Amino acid sequence: xxxxxxxxxxxxxxxxxxxxxxxxxxxxxxxxxxxxxxxxxxxxxxxxxxxxxxxxxxxxxxxxxxxxxxxxxxxxxxxxxxxxxxxxxxxxxxxxxxxxxxxxxxxxxxxxxxxxxxxxxxxxxxxxxxxxxxxx
Amino acid sequence: xxxxxxxxxxxxxxxxxxxxxxxxxxxxxxxxxxxxxxxxxxxxxxxxxxxxxxxxxxxxxxxxxxxxxxxxxxxxxxxxxxxxxxxxxxxxxxxxxxxxxxxxxxxxxxxxxxxxxxxxxxxxxxxxxxxx
Numbered sequence: 001x002x003x004x005x006x007x008x009x010x011x012x013x014x015x016x017x018x019x020x021x022x023x024x025x026x027x028x029x030x031x032x033x034x035x036x037x038x039x040x041x042x043x044x045x046x047x048x049x050x051x052x053x054x055x056x057x058x059x060x061x062x063x064x065x066x067x068x069x070x071x072x073x074x075x076x077x078x079x080x081x082x083x084x085x086x087x088x089x090x091x092x093x094x095x096x097x098x099x100x101x102x103x104x105x106x107x108x109x110x111x112x113x114x115x116x117x118x119x120x121x122x123x124x125x126x127x128x129x130x131x132x133x134x135x136x
Numbered sequence: 137x138x139x140x141x142x143x144x145x146x147x148x149x150x151x152x153x154x155x156x157x158x159x160x161x162x163x164x165x166x167x168x169x170x171x172x173x174x175x176x177x178x179x180x181x182x183x184x185x186x187x188x189x190x191x192x193x194x195x196x197x198x199x200x201x202x203x204x205x206x207x208x209x210x211x212x213x214x215x216x217x218x219x220x221x222x223x224x225x226x227x228x229x230x231x232x233x234x235x236x237x238x239x240x241x242x243x244x245x246x247x248x249x250x251x252x253x254x255x256x257x258x259x260x261x262x263x264x265x266x267x268x
Contacts, residue, residue: 064173
């Protein structure tokens, strides 16, 4: 146990989205990721999507505030994710997390982002470090 | 810049955590905008020098880059307004067809801040259309 965190602890779920075309355009503008696949409905439909897919990074980045809201005293030292399935414009996303490892120096959290599909959109992980103990 | 058949080394690029852009990025991804987002370096990976190489590669091979995975590992926190040096290594894999972007962020005094890995799957346009 570390900082009162227990193995298997579930983080409070967070729902983000649905994201409209303006939201995707704003993310493209600020991130510089102007890949037309995310912005051009005609292009997205030409390769079989009913709507443009949301930038995966927009969703992965949303895990940071989720983790901070859960335990603001912890420092996030690593965040990663595998993009398994696209989230399409207009779909909501459920972010979940579960503590899989706890030590005196590190907390490992498994992360999932789920859209309406059965498979997760993102399988991710975060490593956090507990606050440094003050010297006695 | 160093180049061989499958690797291309770029940089260092001197880049800044622009406070206004960092706040906007944070707000667009659910954050409060009070600190630099962990994922903020994603905006640096869209620098024109790097982006043009990726776009040229995709155009020449008629492929669509699909973001397969992304990771950020930090040893120091990014600070709003601070400048950093970004070193990039592009790796091209053919089986499966991928472009791997390995980036290292250092302070201007050469201290390691973070390492980032971006993996783009390069999917032929026709296959993408058939799968979707």
